[in-house]
Amino acid sequence: MENLQTIKQRFGIIGNDMHLNRALEKSIRVAPTDISVLVTGKSGVGKESIPKIIHQLSHRKHAKYIAINCGAIPEGTIDSELFGHEKGSFTGATQTRNGYFEVADGGTIFLDEVGELPLTTQVRLLRVLENGEFIKVGSSKVQKTDIRIVAASNLNMMEAIQKGKFREDLYYRLSTVEIHLPALRKRKDDIHLLFRKFASDFAQKYNMPTIRLEPDALTILINYSWRGNIRQLRNITEQISVIEKNRSISAKMLKSYLPDYNSNFPALINKQSNGSDFANEREILYKVLFDMRNDITDLKKLTLELMDSGANTSSKENTQQLIQKIYGDTSNEEDNLVEIISPQKTEVYQSTPTSFQESFQEAETVEETISLQEKEFEMIKKSLERNNNKRKLAAKELGISERTLYRKIKQYDL
Secondary structure, eight states: OOOHHHHHHHHTOOOOOHHHHHHHHHHHHHTTSOOOEEEEOOTTSOTTHHHHHHHHTSTTTTSOEEEEEGGGSOTTTHHHHHHEEOTTSSTTOOSOEEOHHHHTTTSEEEEETGGGSOHHHHHHHHHHHHHSEEEOBTOOOEEEOOOEEEEEESSOHHHHHHTTSSOHHHHHHHTTEEEEOOOGGGOHHHHHHHHHHHHHHHHHHHTSOOOEEOHHHHHHHHHSOOTTHHHHHHHHHHHHHHHOSSSEEOHHHHHTTSTTGGGOOOOOOOTTOSSOHHHHHHHHHHHHHHHHHHHHHHHHHHHHHHHHTOOOOSOSHHHHHHHHHHHOOOTTTOTTSSTTOOTTTOOOOOSOHHHHHHHHHTOOOOOOOHHHHHHHHHHHHHHHHHTTTOHHHHHHHHTSOHHHHHHHHHHHTO
8 A cells, every 4th residue: 555645746746734644544545445435625625636546546446537527517418427318318319328327337436516416316326326226318227337436525515415405315325434625724834835836837837937935925825715725826826927027926916816815804613503503593583573572562561551541642643753762663573563553542651751661661561452452443444434445545544554454454354
């Protein structure tokens, strides 16, 4: 078995990060077996190197190795690409075609971005993993294949499973061994090594002197977030190598090539989130609904207190203004907050807001009575009569939404 340093040189892997070394060690250990492997990590971290290592160190190294980007194949043709099809099985199928699983029999297939596979294709793939069987599109003949599958994804697979986008049983079959590659920003000691390697390669490719970083530029390079990981670092190194005449790169020059450098802040991570986002949102929703219910109860208590005090008023608008002073604008929170206020029974409480609140806090809970419902019925009925049964005008006069008025009309059979 080849050692770690030899593998790095053979496959052009740069870096000494402990997490990278661990991933490579797992690849070397699992290669001689036929175990399915799932490679995870952000886009651009170099996931495509792992299946190559596994294939070359396995007993399948003399057979075919096929890499497939599942996200690049249209959903309508991916089954045909993977499993093949029979002549005439669909429009345009002018001849029989062998799929990748048949062509690579005895070898290794690398399914990149496996999380993008349609659910129907996932079912077919699960059958291949379980017993090595597949059926061509448009055929009824079961065929066998001896395939080693290595898959990769930059998605959070457990989150995809919870959202119903990926089959849980397929995930566990693919991830018999899971190999994770760290993001470039977590390999700070490797960033300069990679930059120097890329700079040397491009200098040789374009026949020009190698670019070098000044100390302040090196600090920026190491502390940048590198959202595109190794791929982004390679592209930026190539840009600078080709465009800049000065081979000594300053901090100012480097910043001009780094997108969103000034907003380069670390992402906030919720460490307590273990797939329970939906549950947390549901709890928040429950709390909002309970708070709203309490607000409605308080408003009803206030209204009944105003009606029972016996004072006369000229309009309900003064009461509504008083409610808004205490609770703010509640018209958008609940349509029927003010629907029980009768123009004939509203009043203005003449004390200061502070004394009003103190008095209100001491108020006893009063249940709605049948007479109150009757008054509400009469109020709605008279308002409709005054407005020639036009719900929009009646709702505006009553201070409630048209939807609430419609519901009350049905409730009272008006």
